[in-house]
Amino acid sequence: MAISRKLLNEGEEVLASMRQHPKALFPAIFALVVLLAVGVAVQTLIDQHVVTLVVWALVAVGVLWWVARPVLLWAVAVHAITDRRIITRWxxxxxxxxxxxxxxxxxxxxxINLIDRPFGCGTLIITDASTDGTVYLHDIPHVERIKLLIHNIVHELPDAHPRTEGV
Incomplete structure (x- = not known):
């Protein structure tokens, strides 16, 4: 789950590393249940071998697309907060x-919506000064703690543009 060391600059320290909350996999789990239910229903209700094989082949394709693909994408996505930047890779x-x-x-x-509350996760919305605008990081575990961590780091950074008094 940790961010690769090769992504870090010399002296850069990872303060938090995370992936999306497993709640993000609920649609994939629901799709798996529905696909398996369809396969079993067709196999028990229709007594034709060819139709059953075709349906199970379609179920297998559906499982690959709606279950395996989202799980794989979830497994390889990582977010990290260092003392210098926020890194997202997927x-x-x-x-x-x-x-x-x-x-x-x-x-x-x-x-943090109603579904996020019981799981302790939410969406972290980061607005930067560049032209990219706003970045949404969905289903971040302990999102309030992560927001506080980023806020504290940003607050401790030296000002990019020092103020001059009397100007």
Whole structure:
């Protein structure tokens, strides 16, 4: 689950490393239950061998697309907060990522809906000063603690533009 050391600069320290809360896999689990129910229902209700084989083949394709793919994508996605930036990496064949230098963070907010509350997760919304605008990190475990961590780090950073008195 930890971020790769090769993504870090010299002297950079990882303060938190996480992936999405397993709650993000609930749609995949629901799809698995529905697909298996369809396969079993067809096998028990229809007494034709060819139809049963075709349905199970379609169930297998559905399991690969709606279950295995989301689980794999969940397993390879990682978010990390270092003392210098927020790092996000995801993707299987094509790795994608987003780095936000903490000096550019202009706003940090969270969104915890009714479903997120029992699981202790939520969406972390980070607005930076660049043209990219806003980054949404969904289903982050302990999102309030992570928001506080980022806020404290940003607050402790030296100002990028020192103020001059009397100007």
């Amino acid at each position: 993707g299987v064949l094509t790795r994608r990522g987003h780095d936000i230098p903490l000096k550019r963070v202009s706003d940090i907010s969270i969104e």
